[in-house]
Amino acid sequence: MEFHPLPIFALFLSLAAVASHAALSPEGYWKSVLPNTPMPTAVKDLLHPDDFRSSKATNVGVGKGGVVVGTGSKGKPVYVGVTPGPAPFLYKYAATQDQLHDNPTVALFFLEKDMKPGRKMALHFVKSTPTGATFLPRQVAEKIPFSSDKLPEILNHFSVKPDSAEAEAMKKTITECEEPGIRGEEKYCATSLESMVDFSTSKLGKNVKAISTEVEKEETPLQKYSIVSVKKMGSDKAVVCHKQSYAYSVFYCHKTSTTRAYMVSMAGADRTRVKATAICHTDTSAWNPKHLAFQVLKVERGTVPICHFLPQDHVVWVSN
Structure with a gap:
């Protein structure tokens, strides 16, 4: 599935012409609010469309790229499909049958106790298909409706056919953004980089x-990776922002006080170096009991910390 960028940039130009002349660009806003915070690759890729089209950012939401597979009890790779159906990073959804079948678009769940130096995991970091879904400046994004009751207007705005796969993906993103979070979850869908920073x-x-997550090479095979080091980032709370499938960059951001973030350095069998962002959830008692993680790991909700790596185009925020 591919969202074509040309209508978006045409919209950008028309709206930017009437936007405040003094308004900061998304990159300028970041620098003004966070002068001492380096911008991660996942954000840079979405600020520079020409670079993004050849980047290694991962688009999990539309099934065009992804991260990782684990190893099952008999040593066979276990793929955890992201599409169709709700993304596995949303706590309230049960796994679909398709998500339990082998699929190269994956998100790996594992137990926190297994994340330690020397541990080997079979992983596949997949380069995404370019989508053109870059960040719009906030003054442009705020002029575009983002609600279920405005869906026909939104689709018309971007020349998206109502019965297309793109329309279904956009509808799904908006619906998930509008639904309430689970107990203890504060959620927000950021339609611009500025709003992500503010939240x-x-x-x-x-x-x-x-x-x-950053991968040294643009293309790597499914292979064994050895964990070299594990570094805990910040305290036991974080804001995690997941890239969504949409006509421009939208991130599903959520914060809980039972989340631990780690940076995991790994080396592949072909010597590819990876710095993977991992999130561990220490309280899963409010998750759907049929969530994908429980079915893959064969554990019950609320019993043990559950972790997963994040694709390359997701962003984790932690306190210094």
Whole structure:
């Protein structure tokens, strides 16, 4: 599935012409609010469309790329499909049958106790298909409706056919954004980089670090990776922002106080170096009991911390 960028940039030009002349660009806003916070690759890729089209950002939401597979009890790779159906990073959804079948678009769940140096995991970091879904400046994004009752208008705005796969993906994104979070979850869908910055800093303060998964090579095979080191990032709270499937960049951001973030350095069998962002959830008691993680790991909700790596185009915010 591919969202074509040309209508979006035409919209950008028309709206930017009437936007405030003094308004900061998304990149300028980041620098003004977070002068001491380096911008992760996942954000840079979405600010520069020409670079993004050849980047290694991962688009899990539309099934065009992804992260990782684990190893089952008999040593066979276990793929956890992201599409169709709700993304596995949303706590309230049960797994679909398709998500339990082998699929190269994956998100790996594992137990926190297994994340330690020397541990080997079979992983596949997949380069995404370019979508053109870059960040719009906030003054442009705020002029575009983003609600279920405005869906026909939104689709018309972007010349998306109502019966297309793109329309279904956009509808799904909006619906998930409108639904209430689970107990203890504060959620927000950011339709611009500026709004992502504002939400994250409102929860964690401005002394923050933003991190994302980074892979040394653009293309790597399914292979064994050895964990070299594990570094805990920040306290036991984080804001995690998941890239959604949409005509422009939209992130599903959520914060809980039972989340631990880690940066995991790994080396592949072909010597590819990876700095993978991992999130561990210490309280899963409010999750759907049929969530994908429980079915893959064969554990019950609320019993043990559950972790997963994040694709390359997701962003984790932690306090310094």
